[in-house]
């Protein structure tokens with residue numbers, strides 16, 4: 461049996477359903493992210509696991525025990541809340557060591573855990589400061605250190621790095637993931653930062669309006685989105701409305717504007733009105749083998765890439781080109797675009813919502 465399971469979990473607030481019949485199994489040692497737009501129910505789900513919000517229906521089990529009715533402090537779960545609260549009258553070290561002291565861990569061992577945790581979050585040397593003497597990002601890191609120091613079996617993190625600058629966040633992603641693996645702490649991370657979810661997770665649950673739209677590895681979530689929502693939420697993509705002309709054994713022939721595209725359907729049913737998707741980085745500027753021609757409407761340089769918007773007979777296409785030297789043609793120029801059919805994805809327009 462999985463380490464943590466949510467079975468048929470719903471949460472209603474009056475007439476409003478925040479979570480709808482959610483099932484989720486998390487394996488021991490796994491790092492799973494709940495990823496989705498604001499208001500989709502990420503915090504609510506996490507709070508039901510932590511025990512601070514009672515589900516309207518369903519069951520939560522941890523390590524084989526039904527904990528649905530168990531009080532939060534009896535669950536032995538480490539939590540870093542979206543609005544993290546530190547004890548204002550305690551130093552950084554005392555905040556991080558608080559739970560360990562409650563557990564009556566000997567002072568020397570406690571000091572070691574505290575300094576390890578503070579090193580992880582890059583706050584070594586600030587042990588004696590008080591929360592009011594820290595920046596927002598530093599306070600957030602104390603909250604992470606406090607949870608890590610406890611080495612809980614299950615760790616729940618709600619947007620724990622939202623106040624950190626981009627570079628520090630990137631470093632923390634890698635280090636937090638390493639320590640999570642080393643200690644084998646089963647972790648659920650709530651985030652709307654896609655890069656954060658991709659970098660750290662074994663699996664990502666893409667949430668949409670109180671349900672899980674897709675549950676898969678980061679690679680599959682990006683490369684094989686299961687629903688139109690997942691296709692457009694995760695990363696950037698071009699979405700082209702079309703009609704299926706014919707379903708061949710391996711691919712669907714889809715009419716988009718004046719062109720016919722051959723899209724692999726991977727055994728799924730696709731018929732009628734569909735969307736064809738292609739990622740900006742899967743298209744390239746081409747001359748001889750161009751599939752479509754158009755005019756560059758916008759050209760933006762972002763360092764590692766050039767982002768182009770090209771007006772074509774298929775519609776407006778976003779194209780990303782790696783910066784490998786010479787700049788692409790300027791705005792206003794005509795260009796050809798090419799791609800590989802294997803990089804196209806197709807999903808039925810309506811009724812394609814569902815569970816993965």
Ligand SMILES: Nc1ncnc2c1ncn2[C@@H]1O[C@H](COP(=O)(O)OP(=O)(O)OP(=O)(O)O)[C@@H](O)[C@H]1O
Nearest residue numbers: 473476478496497498499500501502503504505652
């Ligand atoms: N106590 C409450 N009473 C009524 N509605 C609530 C309550 N708590 C949450 N909601 C609603 O439930 C939905 C899900 O909220 P939740 O906090 O889980 O979203 P979230 O995915 O964490 O969003 P964010 O990314 O903004 O933190 C929202 O529409 C929210 O307004």
Ligand SMILES: [Mg+2]
Nearest residue numbers: 502503504542
């Ligand atoms: Mg939230």
